Amino acid sequence: MxxxxxxxxxxxxxxxxxxxxxxxxxxxxxxxxxxxxxxxxxxxxxxxxxxxxxxxxxxxxxxxxxxxxxxxxxxxxxxxxxxxxxxxxxxxxxxxxxxxxxxxxxxxxxxxxxxxxxxxxxxxxxxxxxxxxxxxxxxxxxxxxxMPEVPAAEPAPGTNPATSPGAQTPAVVEQAELLLATEEVHHYAK
Structure with a gap:
């Protein structure tokens, strides 16, 4: 359900x-x-x-x-x-x-x-x-x-995702790294 x-x-x-x-x-x-x-x-x-x-x-x-x-x-x-x-x-x-x-x-x-x-x-x-x-x-x-969506990071087992500080940070960091990597590849391709 x-x-x-x-x-x-x-x-x-x-x-x-x-x-x-x-x-x-x-x-x-x-x-x-x-x-x-x-x-x-x-x-x-x-x-x-x-x-x-x-x-x-x-x-x-x-x-x-x-x-x-x-x-x-x-x-x-x-x-x-x-x-x-x-x-x-x-x-x-x-x-x-x-x-x-x-x-x-x-x-x-x-x-x-x-x-x-x-x-x-x-x-x-x-x-x-x-x-x-x-x-x-x-x-x-x-x-x-x-931009391709990066799936949100899964919280550690036994933690409450609502109270875990920074639970969404890894997804944001991954997306920023992906964006930077794309820009760097494009910059070097010129």
């Missing part, structure tokens, strides 16, 4: 952690949406360029803003040992998300023949939603990988 209680507690904790991650991702993403729509609509109305070109410009500016939010707020605890790999994957998955997003603008404009600000913004909003779903799962799965 304790196995079920432990696994259900673990599942509840993971869902709480995921919900916090989703909220943070949404806040950064919402800021990116405002940047994306603001820049793309400004470029569209000020220059008169083609809708897809304006949408791509807005998306590129939002990608840059979002990277900063994801790296330094949402996924600040993720493994930063290989920043070059992270940025490369971020740009690849952002590019795919940009194709998804701007593909809907292209489809609405050139296939469906929908023109005007309302059609532009509706197609951009639909594409942004699809691109956001893709980005969320790809970023959290491949780009901003979490």
């Amino acid at each position: 304790t196995t079920n209680a432990t696994s259900s507690t673990s599942l509840v904790q993971r869902l709480r952690g995921l919900s916090g991650e989703v909220v943070k991702f949404g806040v950064v993403g919402l800021g990116g949406v405002f940047v994306n729509f603001g820049v793309s609509n400004a470029v569209l109305h000020l220059t008169g360029w083609a809708p897809v070109r304006c949408s791509v410009i807005g998306t590129l500016v939002a990608i840059a803003a979002n990277y900063l939010g994801y790296r330094y707020w949402v996924y600040r605890d993720s493994d930063a040992a290989s920043r070059r790999r992270e940025i490369t994957l971020f740009l690849i998955f952002s590019g795919i998300g940009m194709l998804i997003e701007n593909g809907t603008v292209w489809f609405a404009t050139y296939t469906l023949g929908l023109h005007g600000p309302l059609a532009y913004n509706i197609s951009k909003a639909f594409g942004t939603g699809l691109g956001t779903l893709f980005r969320f799962f790809s970023y959290r799965t491949w780009v901003f990988k979490a």
